[in-house]
Amino acid sequence: MSTKQKRYFLTEEEIPTQWYNIQADMVNKPLPPINPKTKEPLKPEDLFPIFAEELCRQELDQEHAWFDIPDEVRDMYKYYRSTPLVRAYGLEEALGTPAHIYFKNESVSPVGSHKLNSALAQAYYCKKQGVTNVTTETGAGQWGAALSYAAKVFGLEAAVYQVKISYNQKPYRRSIMQTYGAQVTASPSMSTRAGKDILTKDPNNQGSLGTAISEAIELAINTPNCKYTLGSVLSHVTLHQTIIGLEAEKQMAKAGEYPDIVIGCFGGGSNFGGISFPFMRHNILEGKKTRFIAAEPASCPKLTRGVFQYDFGDVAGYTPLLPMYTLGHNFMPANIHAGGLRYHGAGVIVSQLLKDQLMEAVDIKQLESFEAGMLFSQAEGIIPAPESCHAIAAAINEAKKCKETGEEKVILFNLSGHGLIDMAAYDQFLSGSLQNYEVTDEDVQKNIAQLEKVL
Amino acid sequence: MSTKQKRYFLTEEEIPTQWYNIQADMVNKPLPPINPKTKEPLKPEDLFPIFAEELCRQELDQEHAWFDIPDEVRDMYKYYRSTPLVRAYGLEEALGTPAHIYFKNESVSPVGSHKLNSALAQAYYCKKQGVTNVTTETGAGQWGAALSYAAKVFGLEAAVYQVKISYNQKPYRRSIMQTYGAQVTASPSMSTRAGKDILTKDPNNQGSLGTAISEAIELAINTPNCKYTLGSVLSHVTLHQTIIGLEAEKQMAKAGEYPDIVIGCFGGGSNFGGISFPFMRHNILEGKKTRFIAAEPASCPKLTRGVFQYDFGDVAGYTPLLPMYTLGHNFMPANIHAGGLRYHGAGVIVSQLLKDQLMEAVDIKQLESFEAGMLFSQAEGIIPAPESCHAIAAAINEAKKCKETGEEKVILFNLSGHGLIDMAAYDQFLSGSLQNYEVTDEDVQKNIAQLEKVL
Numbered sequence: 001m002s003t004k005q006k007r008y009f010l011t012e013e014e015i016p017t018q019w020y021n022i023q024a025d026m027v028n029k030p031l032p033p034i035n036p037k038t039k040e041p042l043k044p045e046d047l048f049p050i051f052a053e054e055l056c057r058q059e060l061d062q063e064h065a066w067f068d069i070p071d072e073v074r075d076m077y078k079y080y081r082s083t084p085l086v087r088a089y090g091l092e093e094a095l096g097t098p099a100h101i102y103f104k105n106e107s108v109s110p111v112g113s114h115k116l117n118s119a120l121a122q123a124y125y126c127k128k129q130g131v132t133n134v135t136t137e138t139g140a141g142q143w144g145a146a147l148s149y150a151a152k153v154f155g156l157e158a159a160v161y162q163v164k165i166s167y168n169q170k171p172y173r174r175s176i177m178q179t180y181g182a183q184v185t186a187s188p189s190m191s192t193r194a195g196k197d198i199l200t201k202d203p204n205n206q207g208s209l210g211t212a213i214s215e216a217i218e219l220a221i222n223t224p225n226c227k228y229t230l231g232s233v234l235s236h237v238t239l240h241q242t243i244i245g246l247e248a249e250k251q252m253a254k255a256g257e258y259p260d261i262v263i264g265c266f267g268g269g270s271n272f273g274g275i276s277f278p279f280m281r282h283n284i285l286e287g288k289k290t291r292f293i294a295a296e297p298a299s300c301p302k303l304t305r306g307v308f309q310y311d312f313g314d315v316a317g318y319t320p321l322l323p324m325y326t327l328g329h330n331f332m333p334a335n336i337h338a339g340g341l342r343y344h345g346a347g348v349i350v351s352q353l354l355k356d357q358l359m360e361a362v363d364i365k366q367l368e369s370f371e372a373g374m375l376f377s378q379a380e381g382i383i384p385a386p387e388s389c390h391a392i393a394a395a396i397n398e399a400k401k402c403k404e405t406g407e408e409k410v411i412l413f414n415l416s417g418h419g420l421i422d423m424a425a426y427d428q429f430l431s432g433s434l435q436n437y438e439v440t441d442e443d444v445q446k447n448i449a450q451l452e453k454v455l
Numbered sequence: 456m457s458t459k460q461k462r463y464f465l466t467e468e469e470i471p472t473q474w475y476n477i478q479a480d481m482v483n484k485p486l487p488p489i490n491p492k493t494k495e496p497l498k499p500e501d502l503f504p505i506f507a508e509e510l511c512r513q514e515l516d517q518e519h520a521w522f523d524i525p526d527e528v529r530d531m532y533k534y535y536r537s538t539p540l541v542r543a544y545g546l547e548e549a550l551g552t553p554a555h556i557y558f559k560n561e562s563v564s565p566v567g568s569h570k571l572n573s574a575l576a577q578a579y580y581c582k583k584q585g586v587t588n589v590t591t592e593t594g595a596g597q598w599g600a601a602l603s604y605a606a607k608v609f610g611l612e613a614a615v616y617q618v619k620i621s622y623n624q625k626p627y628r629r630s631i632m633q634t635y636g637a638q639v640t641a642s643p644s645m646s647t648r649a650g651k652d653i654l655t656k657d658p659n660n661q662g663s664l665g666t667a668i669s670e671a672i673e674l675a676i677n678t679p680n681c682k683y684t685l686g687s688v689l690s691h692v693t694l695h696q697t698i699i700g701l702e703a704e705k706q707m708a709k710a711g712e713y714p715d716i717v718i719g720c721f722g723g724g725s726n727f728g729g730i731s732f733p734f735m736r737h738n739i740l741e742g743k744k745t746r747f748i749a750a751e752p753a754s755c756p757k758l759t760r761g762v763f764q765y766d767f768g769d770v771a772g773y774t775p776l777l778p779m780y781t782l783g784h785n786f787m788p789a790n791i792h793a794g795g796l797r798y799h800g801a802g803v804i805v806s807q808l809l810k811d812q813l814m815e816a817v818d819i820k821q822l823e824s825f826e827a828g829m830l831f832s833q834a835e836g837i838i839p840a841p842e843s844c845h846a847i848a849a850a851i852n853e854a855k856k857c858k859e860t861g862e863e864k865v866i867l868f869n870l871s872g873h874g875l876i877d878m879a880a881y882d883q884f885l886s887g888s889l890q891n892y893e894v895t896d897e898d899v900q901k902n903i904a905q906l907e908k909v910l
Contacts (some may be wrong), residue, residue, distance in 0.1 A: 002531065003530045003531050003608060003609075005531060005534040007533070025751040070460045075457050075458045075459065075460055078460050078462070079462065079772065081835070108563060110835070110837050112875070143852075144547045149836050150831050153458065154458075169884070171878075172875075172879065172882070175879075175885065176838065176881075176887050177832075178881075179829060179878075179881050179885070180833060180836075183831055374634060377634045377635060378607050378634075378635060379564065379607075381824075383631065420567065420875045420876060421625030421875060421878070423626075423630040424627070424630075424633075426630050426633075426634050427626070427630040430634070
């Protein structure tokens with residue numbers, strides 16, 4: 001492969017000082033979340049029992065395009081940011097493509113993924129408000145690890161509900177959270193009413209992000225001085241993740257290029273929105289024609305096969321009703337290794353953008369994602385997280401199209417995390433025992449049909 | 456903890472263009488390696504059947520202080536270097552020490568450790584010479600992963616013998632090597648004469664670096680167009696690792712400081728020498744008074760309890776006779792998790808330096824090393840490799856002394872790698888099932904006594 005290498009960094013001074021809120025620039029704003037009790041549009045105060053107050057205000061803000069990054073958060077960003085923008089010469093050579101492929105390497109954060117960008121912000125706002133304890137859910141464990149470390153940074157106690165299938169598949173993510181000092185419980189558990197309800201109906205329930213969210217919210221509501229935090233889906237999480245795209249924009253300028261295509265893997269939307277929205281801004285405001293592609297797993301296809309409808313964000317119905325592309329909050333995704341993508345719905349901003357055709361979505365099968373991950377590992381030396389493999393697969397598909405047409409398109413994708421805690425998955429792939437999962441139209445329709453009762 | 460953060464980097468232009476060979480500046484040169492057949496001092500040609508020729512010349516060179524880094528290697532260095540020099544404010548605060556603690560973060564390399572610095576050089580020189588296949592041994596798997604990736608970069612096939620205890624304790628390191636495309640075999644194996652000899656005597660032999668080296672050398676000698684590569688101990692490996700200390704020297708200057716104490720964990724000596732020798736140069740040439748501390752495991756104490764004597768580098772006696780601090784080539788270290796430190800001897804340069812009191816050594820018990828690793832994880836966010844935990848423990852001990860005396864000493868240590876593939880070890884520590892291992896004087900004497908026959 002190529003020994004030609006190029007990485008682009010920012011100086012400390014160049015690291016962005018503000019996050020970008022695309023809601024302010026959207027022509028069609030996201031529909032409002034609905035308070036399920038009153039059926040009225042949600043106000044920030046409705047969320048105060050669950051989240052830190054500043055996060056509630058960020059969540060619903062459709063006016064301000066820019067939010068200042070607090071100094072304490074930006075100081076911590078400097079500990080691992082800017083993350084490198086890498087020209088993937090090795091991958092280009094392996095594919096024989098004329099495309100210029102770049103990736104933003106978020107795997108270099110101390111916890112190994114982009115999740116820390118929002119964990120630090122959420123822990124900071126909790127601390128500032130006098131909160132002492134935080135709860136959260138985690139799938140693969142990337143978010144849980146980030147929140148555990150961020151809590152330690154700001155002197156908070158962290159309790160994490162980890163989706164049971166991931167808790168068992170990836171015991172070392174639990175160890176990482178515990179090494180950072182967090183309490184970790186497999187979800188569904190018997191420690192909450194939501195968990196008990198699920199387990200009494202289905203004792204072998206392997207959990208999903210939806211069930212873990214229910215448990216974490218319940219603990220937060222019933223614990224004094226405790227707030228819930230979330231790793232994706234919500235608009236304030238995506239807001240914090242725009243640090244990725246804002247940095248990438250400056251770094252692409254240093255490389256003398258601008259992306260024709262921007263790609264992120266898709267679970268709830270925060271890493272996809274984080275890399276995309278700062279570039280999408282130029283599509284909206286200046287008529288640029290960049291394409292934005294969300295890469296979701298074929299086994300959890302809310303963007304490509306779900307419906308746009310109000311739904312709950314969790315299984316128990318504790319969250320507000322959110323206008324989103326969804327497979328129904330009872331949809332139970334297959335046990336793919338990309339645990340961070342096993343979520344039934346998409347965030348409200350992305351859902352509106354997809355509806356308005358400002359972005360696209362593709363679905364990637366599990367085996368295709370690992371084939372892409374293997375190729376990337378050997379070409380670039382970094383073993384990608386199973387989630388990130390979806391973005392890589394989509395980028396490879398676009399680069400192959402360029403090979404056919406001869407176009408020198410500039411492709412940028414987000415490498416959201418490394419896969420060093422997911423080697424069991426690679427092991428299965430190498431031994432040929434990994435499989436694809438099919439979702440039948442019947443599965444999809446069954447869960448979506450239940451949604452008619454929601455609103 | 457502190458949100459105060461400071462990292463120091465070099466520009467691409469500032470990355471060193473040469474490696475440093477301390478042998479040229481040593482007043483007492485290392486004694487020559489001996490050809491066991493002729494009993495004569497080794498000539499580079501004696502090593503040609505085993506290593507790439509340029510590496511043989513580097514190995515025995517006591518004249519040239521500087522070696523140019525080939526462009527192809529330096530291009531690859533730019534892919535992950537400079538590695539950050541980090542002021543460990545979080546650790547300082549956790550300890551309440553007036554000391555200024557810095558660490559060089561080699562864990563950010565794509566393969567997670569400093570090992571890539573030499574793997575790229577060795578693979579390059581093999582390729583340049585027309586070699587098509589490389590073999591090596593690996594303990595914990597850090598070196599094996601680095602060599603596997605470096606082989607892929609330069610288009611070589613890699614075969615790795617992994618110490619059996621590590622192969623079983625850390626299956627995911629095997630998966631990493633396989634993901635990079637290498638062939639991995641647990642050692643001792645039945646695929647070599649050396650392996651068969653060991654297994655017929657002791658069918659449950661769990662291996663050591665010494666046994667794996669024998670197997671890898673045997674394969675290299677008996678395979679056309681194949682060379683052996685080594686991850687530590689030898690002088691040319693340490694030469695390549697001086698990139699660490701040479702960068703650190705420039706980065707410390709940017710921080711406006713110079714180290715009073717430099718610390719590295721100690722297996723064979725390459726990471727310790729890599730961070731130390733560029734600073735030790737100023738002790739030798741300019742009379743600076745920096746202290747250099749090698750932190751070895753209490754269960755494999757060649758520097759603190761071994762003897763300075765000619766010994767073989769491997770169990771089967773395939774290597775030249777090396778003048779070194781050794782526990783005897785038949786010493787079988789306890790199954791500690793710091794697999795990279797389970798080696799019976801020290802490199803010839805470090806051995807001479809220790810004999811001449813230009814450096815010091817301390818031994819660290821396994822539990823103390825993990826206590827240090829836990830504290831560091833929570834203070835700095837990076838979970839360190841079990842090997843690196845030994846350096847951290849030694850640094851903490853020095854920082855605590857500063858707390859007692861009130862001295863603002865500047866302590867620099869090398870974080871040689873991250874521990875994300877070693878979470879099973881942390882898990883054992885968290886659950887209280889990890890233990891210390893004692894080495895009795897009888898154990899030491901028994902193996903050392905056998906050495907009398909060696910030369």
